[in-house]
Amino acid sequence: MTQQAAIALGIELRVLANSLDESAARVIADTRLGDYRDLAVLRDFAKGCDAITFDHEHVPTEHVRALTEDGFAVHPGAEALVHAQDKAVMRERLTAIGAPCPPWRRIASVEDVTEFATEHGWPVVLKAVRGGYDGRGVWVCRSAEEAAEVLAGGVPLMAETFVPFERELAVLVARSPHGQGVSYPVVETVQRDGICVEVLAPAPGLDPERAAQAQRIALKIAHELGVTGLLAVEMFETATGLVVNELAMRPHNSGHWTIDGARTSQFEQHLRAVLDLPLGSPSLAAPVVVMANLLGGDDPDLFSRYEHVMAHDPGVKIHFYGKDVRPGRKIGHVTALGTDLDEVRARAQHAAVYLSEGRYT
């Protein structure tokens, strides 16, 4: 999807991939094969690039730092990126800058968990400090026994209180090296089994002051952490206000609606930001935009269902990622635009469910 934006801006992309079958490699002429965990590979890859960025956050922090020390323009830089890689570092920093966080602590033993529970109550949410994704690496524990089981896994953990949220929101902001910042409208993200299935833009019925507050929080985090590129801030909306849940520093699933639904797609915005170009307008292209993820179903033959969805709704926008179909895997998304939330949501849902599962909603 970054390639779509790069083509328009006349920016030539080079991609580091594990194999020529990967989504990005299929659509980028200048593909290099190699392991992103190997600093020598990264150094060789970086030669001749004006800027280097990521579409995931797993590149080792020390390699990002080394590339910057070599003189390459890496965005986001290691000092910012670590906050999207390490949840404990993120919580420490957000607490320090006054962003709203749930009570939390690093834990090393069951005693640490029970101590935390004594103060804040059960359930306790245990999170892997590094490497979690789409609900993986998060465990809601209702007792010391459950916590002990998670601890037995041996991964470094932290504890947070369980936040009784009303819904989940996300704010996508961009910040460029020279400090320009821009915020997209706040969206509502709808999750099922820890996976985002739907994004509603703008977040329906959100109090305008709370929306502005959410945008201020996200822009402040981007500024304080020195983010260059995109930052997605996932938040909980609770009865008493907003709580920051997670950070991502890249084009994010909660921003896929922007491709068709905003004047500037998040992918174009990310390119502008990492190249230190002026940022684009984040305005909505329609009063209501709904994005629904396509999750792989049992039948890998998506294309036979293509025609139905296209014929049923000539206005729905379909996006495939060039990935093989596996049950539950995000293999694409659809976007619908309009003026009435219920109608637009129904259109997006119909297309997504039919494409994924071959059944009607």
Add this chain to the structure above:
Amino acid sequence: MTQQAAIALGIELRVLANSLDESAARVIADTRLGDYRDLAVLRDFAKGCDAITFDHEHVPTEHVRALTEDGFAVHPGAEALVHAQDKAVMRERLTAIGAPCPPWRRIASVEDVTEFATEHGWPVVLKAVRGGYDGRGVWVCRSAEEAAEVLAGGVPLMAETFVPFERELAVLVARSPHGQGVSYPVVETVQRDGICVEVLAPAPGLDPERAAQAQRIALKIAHELGVTGLLAVEMFETATGLVVNELAMRPHNSGHWTIDGARTSQFEQHLRAVLDLPLGSPSLAAPVVVMANLLGGDDPDLFSRYEHVMAHDPGVKIHFYGKDVRPGRKIGHVTALGTDLDEVRARAQHAAVYLSEGRYT
């Protein structure tokens, strides 16, 4: 630009290019090098493709026919394409189906021209039957002497009357092999020195009945000629009605506004049509859309002017074609969207003139 649409639809493109420096080759992983005038090259290229189409009309008609006879799905087919390649064949056919044409005839001598002028008056417009583009291959002759000069060039010619038009319009339609047709809103095209510089969508102040008539004419031509893929019909609006000027059978400059300004870009529409998928919605994404072409100026360093244009108007969409800058060459376009024609037009003009020439409008 077709690659941008193909990425979303999960369609893998293969391109036949003359060199790896060509625009399409720069952004398509599966690029084959070869000469489109060589049938053996085309046959080898076509193996394994689900459908074959063109981004220009210069592939020899007989090669297109041969590929179809080999069993390849070529869209548009030779029987349709010839009408966009040969202006005399086009005029014969359009006259036969009752589409509005100016008086015309094939000519072989100065006597033919003077005979035509005796009947219809001077000036006489002489056109190369094949190969004209952007005003090239068209000569407005005011006397037998001027006509003789053109005839001395030795290219096959036809004569048409000079149409005293009020403005130029264009209608872009798509038609799929199973016969579905769709028409985009009629646009006004503004030319300078025979080159389109600006497209206004929808055509300002166009009488709704005349707009519907223009769309009917274009859809009828697509149907009667058996067009598969896109058809752009360029028309003159005169004091007494519409006259068809030229046909193009491919994504066309007069439709570049659809990338940002319509629910379905012309490139996505072309892919849908040549793959016989249901066609997408041609609706406008805003009440007023203006596209302005970027013509190469004296200074080839476009990128130094990038920042100004982006900073000046975060909402304007910039499209570069990955072409080297040459004075007068179409190297990209910009699109602005909004509600007020004068304001939107001024925004597009500012961006285009500044990017092309480094001066303010």
